[in-house]
Amino acid sequence: MKKNLVKLVTVGLGIIGVMPCFAEDQNDPETEYLPNMLVEGQILKPGTVGILPNQGGINDAAALLKRVPGANVNSNGPLSGIAQYRGLFGDRVNVTADGANYKSACANAMDAPLSHVPTSLTEVLKIQRGIASVSSGIETLGGTIEQQTRRGDFAEDDNILFQGKFNSGYNSVNQGRYYSLFANVANQNHKFRVGGSHEKGNSYEWNGGHNIDTRHDRNAATVGYGFRNDNHEFDAGYNYNDTNLTGTPSLPMDIIYSRGGVPSLSYKGFFADKYEVTGKLQFQDIQHRMDNFTLRGVGEKPRQSDNTARGFGYKFTVAFPMLDGTLMLGADGDNIEHDAIITNPFDARFRVRNFDDVTRDRYGFFAEWKGDLAEDWELELGTRLNWIRMGAGSVFATTSKFNLAGNSMNAPAKLQAAFNTADRRQEDVNFDIVAIVRHSLLPTLDVEVGFGRKTRSPSYQERYIWLPLSATGGLADGRNYIGDINLKPEVSYQAELGFDWQKDDFYFAPRLFYRYVEDYIQGVPTTNKAALAIDANTLQFSNIDAYLFGVDAEAGYHFWDDWKLSGIISYVHGRRADSPDYLYRMAPLNGRVELTYDTTQWLASAEVVAYAEQDDVSSFNDEVPTSGYAILSLRGQYRPQWQNLKGMEIGFGIENVFDNSYRVHLSGLNRNPLNDGTATGEHLPGPGRNFYATLSYDW
Numbered sequence: 001m002k003k004n005l006v007k008l009v010t011v012g013l014g015i016i017g018v019m020p021c022f023a024e025d026q027n028d029p030e031t032e033y034l035p036n037m038l039v040e041g042q043i044l045k046p047g048t049v050g051i052l053p054n055q056g057g058i059n060d061a062a063a064l065l066k067r068v069p070g071a072n073v074n075s076n077g078p079l080s081g082i083a084q085y086r087g088l089f090g091d092r093v094n095v096t097a098d099g100a101n102y103k104s105a106c107a108n109a110m111d112a113p114l115s116h117v118p119t120s121l122t123e124v125l126k127i128q129r130g131i132a133s134v135s136s137g138i139e140t141l142g143g144t145i146e147q148q149t150r151r152g153d154f155a156e157d158d159n160i161l162f163q164g165k166f167n168s169g170y171n172s173v174n175q176g177r178y179y180s181l182f183a184n185v186a187n188q189n190h191k192f193r194v195g196g197s198h199e200k201g202n203s204y205e206w207n208g209g210h211n212i213d214t215r216h217d218r219n220a221a222t223v224g225y226g227f228r229n230d231n232h233e234f235d236a237g238y239n240y241n242d243t244n245l246t247g248t249p250s251l252p253m254d255i256i257y258s259r260g261g262v263p264s265l266s267y268k269g270f271f272a273d274k275y276e277v278t279g280k281l282q283f284q285d286i287q288h289r290m291d292n293f294t295l296r297g298v299g300e301k302p303r304q305s306d307n308t309a310r311g312f313g314y315k316f317t318v319a320f321p322m323l324d325g326t327l328m329l330g331a332d333g334d335n336i337e338h339d340a341i342i343t344n345p346f347d348a349r350f351r352v353r354n355f356d357d358v359t360r361d362r363y364g365f366f367a368e369w370k371g372d373l374a375e376d377w378e379l380e381l382g383t384r385l386n387w388i389r390m391g392a393g394s395v396f397a398t399t400s401k402f403n404l405a406g407n408s409m410n411a412p413a414k415l416q417a418a419f420n421t422a423d424r425r426q427e428d429v430n431f432d433i434v435a436i437v438r439h440s441l442l443p444t445l446d447v448e449v450g451f452g453r454k455t456r457s458p459s460y461q462e463r464y465i466w467l468p469l470s471a472t473g474g475l476a477d478g479r480n481y482i483g484d485i486n487l488k489p490e491v492s493y494q495a496e497l498g499f500d501w502q503k504d505d506f507y508f509a510p511r512l513f514y515r516y517v518e519d520y521i522q523g524v525p526t527t528n529k530a531a532l533a534i535d536a537n538t539l540q541f542s543n544i545d546a547y548l549f550g551v552d553a554e555a556g557y558h559f560w561d562d563w564k565l566s567g568i569i570s571y572v573h574g575r576r577a578d579s580p581d582y583l584y585r586m587a588p589l590n591g592r593v594e595l596t597y598d599t600t601q602w603l604a605s606a607e608v609v610a611y612a613e614q615d616d617v618s619s620f621n622d623e624v625p626t627s628g629y630a631i632l633s634l635r636g637q638y639r640p641q642w643q644n645l646k647g648m649e650i651g652f653g654i655e656n657v658f659d660n661s662y663r664v665h666l667s668g669l670n671r672n673p674l675n676d677g678t679a680t681g682e683h684l685p686g687p688g689r690n691f692y693a694t695l696s697y698d699w
């Protein structure tokens with residue numbers, strides 16, 4: 001069942017790549033036997049079948065997802081990328097960093113989970129294509145994306161290992177640049193690591209104007225210590241993020257700062273030669289401020305919002321051999337508290353407490369067996385029970401300062417009273433099942449059939465927004481929402497059919513999926529009179545029914561020793577099942593084709609990324625259609641082979657060679673009236689022509 005590793009690596013300054021991979025070692029319970037997409041945070045040198053250079057100065061880990069079939073990014077700003085997988089996004093997709101869920105402090109997910117650790121401090125970003133294992137996270141309805149931060153290695157022999165990496169890059173389109181340095185010193189039992197990165201850029205240009213409000217400024221740091229002996233491994237780490245003034249033009253405010261740290265402890269040990277035990281514990285304490293005037297000019301209603309997310313999470317597992325496979329039992333959970341207040345820094349009388357002592361606590365228990373049924377037949381069976389408890393404190397708004405007309409004067413007070421007198425505690429008991437069968441039809445062809453029942457309890461915004469606001473976890477549709485405390489959890493039924501066809505110089509891996517989501521949560525026009533008095537277009541989060549289906553595939557062909565042609569394609573179609581409408585913010589049909597010439601020293605590639613028009617849009621969200629487009633990018637890389645310069649890489653290229661102007665469907669709707677060439681409510685454009693240069697050194 002062991003397969004040749006087919007690697008398709010992308011290199012640039014961010015030195016990132018995509019690698020479909022089959023597990024090499026089935027005895028390691030950490031290793032999936034299902035095909036994974038790997039987005040490498042570093043160059044894969046020997047053994048790589050092909051290397052493609054990547055985008056220049058992009059240091060945003062979420063941007064890597066555009067290279068994974070089925071995946072994409074709902075981008076609300078240069079550092080605010082929300083992961084999308086097969087049409088589902090936000091809290092539906094489980095994003096973990098070193099096994100822990102980062103919870104956005106911002107009620108609009110400006111500090112989305114993948115923004116906490118930048119690409120340059122990321123070791124690897126993984127997605128399990130298809131149905132995520134129950135062990136991969138607590139709520140995995142839309143799949144699991146796993147970011148592993150850079151942690152360095154232990155020494156393999158008696159010598160002291162000193163390893164490190166320097167990265168830097170420059171982009172002309174926004175004068176963006178970044179630098180990062182990571183170092184690890186280790187012997188066979190101990191390792192110490194430290195790293196930091198700084199990145200900064202201006203708003204980007206495009207052929208049609210200046211997309212103001214897209215500047216960014218972020219510092220990140222990491223420090224850690226690891227210990228191991230024959231049977232035990234321990235690690236303590238700390239990742240810190242300090243994001244400064246950064247635009248989010250499709251949201252009502254911009255990031256003033258997001259800062260805070262995530263300390264973590266992890267342990268792995270073997271007992272009695274067959275029990276593998278793991279434990280993880282992490283904390284987070286994140287502060288965030290945003291406002292609507294620093295980057296946009298003071299309008300009539302200056303607003304500032306301060307948000308926090310504090311809490312902890314844990315995961316404990318024990319795995320041992322059973323039948324012809326491994327059984328893993330586990331318990332995981334997290335307890336997070338959110339607070340948010342909206343003020344007017346020029347008028348202390350205006351205060352809106354939009355979230356107070358909001359808690360969302362999860363307690364999960366799971367069992368998962370993976371193993372061989374018979375020769376050439378593999379099975380994964382998993383089940384999970386989640387207990388979700390939510391609550392919220394009482395709220396207020398200083399209604400006299402609301403600039404409301406006539407009879408709407410009392411509307412905020414009515415909503416406040418209704419919320420404060422309601423029973424706001426909610427408990428859900430959710431139940432997940434996964435079954436995946438994989439069969440080798442031929443030595444070169446595997447087929448996989450999977451079924452999943454997955455659940456997700458409502459987010460705290462979906463249950464507890466009490467006043468019409470756009471604090472919606474980053475929906476960026478320009479609409480105001482109210483929540484519904486009594487929302488039911490979503491229940492998804494998913495079927496999957498996948499093929500993996502691999503020969504020495506060729507691979508093709510298409511996947512088809514169908515998913516029905518009972519009680520899918522989305523905004524529909526509200527009947528709440530007080531909310532309608534404040535905003536006649538208010539939507540209320542509601543349970544509807546929905547279905548999504550689609551196909552995604554990757555393929556590659558290696559020829560003439562140094563040449564490779566590769567590509568991915570992604571298609572998803574999402575509809576309401578209970579009324580004729582489409583789902584909001586579905587990625588249009590899109591694909592990427594790359595032709596690469598790669599030798600030890602030189603690499604050159606031409607890449608075309610194409611998006612079809614998207615007119616299957618959600619009418620309830622007044623979603624605006626977008627046109628199709630195609631963009632050509634040319635990339636090069638030079639890797640000196642002289643002794644002292646080995647490990648150095650110089651990258652350069654031109655992205656969007658023809659300076660096409662285009663609207664990005666997943667980038668949300670412009671909220672900033674000052675943007676050149678983009679009206680309020682129109683989709684934001686993608687960057688214009690970009691010359692980039694990168695330099696990295698690995699030792």
Ligand SMILES: [Cu+2]
Pocket residue numbers: 106107108109110111254255288289290307
């Ligand atoms: Cu925010």
